[in-house]
Amino acid sequence: MALRTAITRRILSSSSAVHGSRSMSSWWKNVEPAPKDPILGVTEAFLADPSPDKVNVGVGAYRDDNGKPVVLDCVREAERRIAGNMNMEYLPMGGSNLMVEETLKLAYGEDSDLIKDKRIAAVQALSGTGACRLFADFQKRFSPDSHIYIPVPTWSNHHNIWRDANVPQRTFHYYHPDTKGLDFASLMDDVKNAPKGSFFLLHACAHNPTGVDPTEEQWKEMSYQFKVKGHFAFFDMAYQGFASGDPEKDVKSIRIFLEDGHLIGCAQSYAKNMGLYGQRVGCLSLVCEDEKQAVAVKSQLQQIARPMYSNPPVHGALVVSTVLGNPDLKQLWLKEVKGMADRIIGMRSSLRENIEKLGSPLSWEHITNQIGMFCYSGMTPEQVDRLTNEYHIYMTRNGRISMAGVTTGNVEYLAKAIHEVTKTA
């Protein structure tokens, strides 16, 4: 007994090894260092650069004209109202009902019959990523033989999400490198050639990374062909309001599909349009045949959320429901969203003008044709590397420029650098 006590005391008070555990090697010695995330790794590299001229046009987070991140006034006010008032109890697995209600109105319309008839299964999700992942897991579980058709190119994390959900991926044509616009003919071929009932991932507006969106007519044609083929349309909408400045305009693609009777799926994010990036607030919705089915689908979505994180974080949801649920704050939000979109549209013009002014032999009209946070410049990885190494300009190697990182203070420098690395292209 005394011996056992002595051993116990010895174990607790020192870190000496027992049974040779220290002489063993690690279970993880064969773990390879993972490659840096292509997008988030850019900011890491930027932060490590000591150059005073450095410019970060990598990750898609909005900056004001001073290059500073922005907390919207409507958000600050909402947080002021929230602080200290609420408890921090668990939300239900499906998240905040208030926040989901307001969010559905944005996507489906204030007077949507689908909402009135309770035909939409919807849950709060961890921003756009979380909404896509919930859907991908749901798709695997309930349409186990399906693939996901993903546009080329797309946000790189889309591939990771559906891969980790074990849903096999196929691609469809989207971006035309020659026109730096939409390759609509090939896109429609791919839609027609896909087996009936295929699942397609569509960017509702402000395509990431290209900034190239279909026209209204093109969306209508796609919707029609989707009906012919019985395809499932899953919309990733991360930029509603942020693209044109008008949330109703930016959601047109979805409304077109809804008018045609498609039972769509939709991922929504408040990361950009409410500047709530780090709060991880979003929503996944699936349109169903009737209320009963919506209840069933929602319950199954909850079954996927429970073993992932149990229930979603409350703070960001409270901010959203406070902003959207109060007319004064909602008006302020609409004004601020338009302000952000307008600044970006202004920077597009400015960047294009500045490059053209330098006498570039190339066409840069795609800068102003494209929409949303990103410009797909058409630059090669080698040209991007030159921008980084010689000019301390940070962007992803696919040539994607985050216009939100462009300011009146750096647009000339950026234009000059782009011109220098492309003038002999």
Next chain:
Amino acid sequence: MNSSSADRRLSTLSRHLAGTIRNEGSGISSSPTSAGNSVFANVVRAPEDPILGVTVAYNKDPSPVKLNLGVGAYRTEEGKPLVLNVVRKAEQLLVNDRSRIKEYLPIVGLADFNKLSAKLILGADSPAIRGNLVTTVQCLSGTGSLRVGGEFLAKHYHQRTIYIPNPTWGNHTKIFTLAGLTVKTYRYYDPVTRGLNLQGLLEDLGSAPSGAIVLLHACAHNPTGVDPTLNQWEQIRQLIRSKNLLPFFDSAYQGFASGSLDKDAESVRMFVGDGGECFIAQSYAKNMGLYGERVGALSIVCRNADVASRVESQLKLVIRPMYSSPPIHGASIVAAILKDRNLYHEWTLELKAMADRIITMRKKLFDALSARGTPGDWSHIVKQIGMFTFTGLNTKQVNFMTQQYHIYMTSDGRISMAGLSSRTVPHLADAIHAAVTTVG
């Protein structure tokens, strides 16, 4: 728009106007996603989550004497949820700081938070921390930490089996199964003694394949409230190390069990102290009352710093396709409290007060049952520790208590002591007494 698509539009329109879209085999009306047919038509409604479903049922009950002893969320004597004073203070600091921004956290979360969380569970002077042997990533509370850890193991570890105690928190099996692991159980609870079945535990872990993962509740076992003594922990540790099993600690109640943060971390520190590797999932849901903010951390203690760094890089690949990066608000509150001496101290006092109130409720319930002469040995109520008591009541008795006394609890007989107050103890005691004496 070219003329053929215009033609198509016109013909669709005319068919709409004609009132019917006949099933001509053109595919439109019979296509799965046209109005009327969902690709998910065969989805059936999932059963309510057994734990969270209790609160759903409770909320529907109109009875004025209803009592929610289901989900493990702390309640005050007045039966109200509690936001800790330190949390309110920290939140105000955050709100008032205009320089704060809400950008994306890194994939691994808030750096301060991660460091402070590792210190909290391992101890400020931990050699593992000093040696950079620990990688810590912010996750969504305990659930998220377990899931990320499980997915990492399924991808990178040679053994795909995890042993979980019987019984355990209802969500453990689902978490690890969906993460890609095979779940087995080891004996834990002895219904006869209502204490630990150490013999069974050692036998079951002793016959586990080398390298198997073992889930351990760091303290305040959920749902039983039965914890090993330090001596018993030492026996468990020796067995686990001698069989090269990988310990995965779920620490959801540090400070909440005994009232002392250090005491409640002893089991974890014992294992880390022997130089071996382990996983630790931490939650701040209960001990900081941050439930809905989803704040937690996964720490992996490795043999050397290089391994720890590579492990961290791979953890990012698990997190990125799940939710990209964790939520900032709750972690900021925790970091603010842990790094400030005064706030930290205040927190330890509030934590002890919560733990003490629960210990008081245990005593009161035990006394109330003794006073009623309720048949059976109820000493386990005061011997068990943490938020829950495993009453030993069976499903029939639980249903009886719900129907007749509007007491809501999980069907395994688990009650959340945090949901009790001096005012409601008599009602519960009456219910238990009635259940035990009238229902088999």
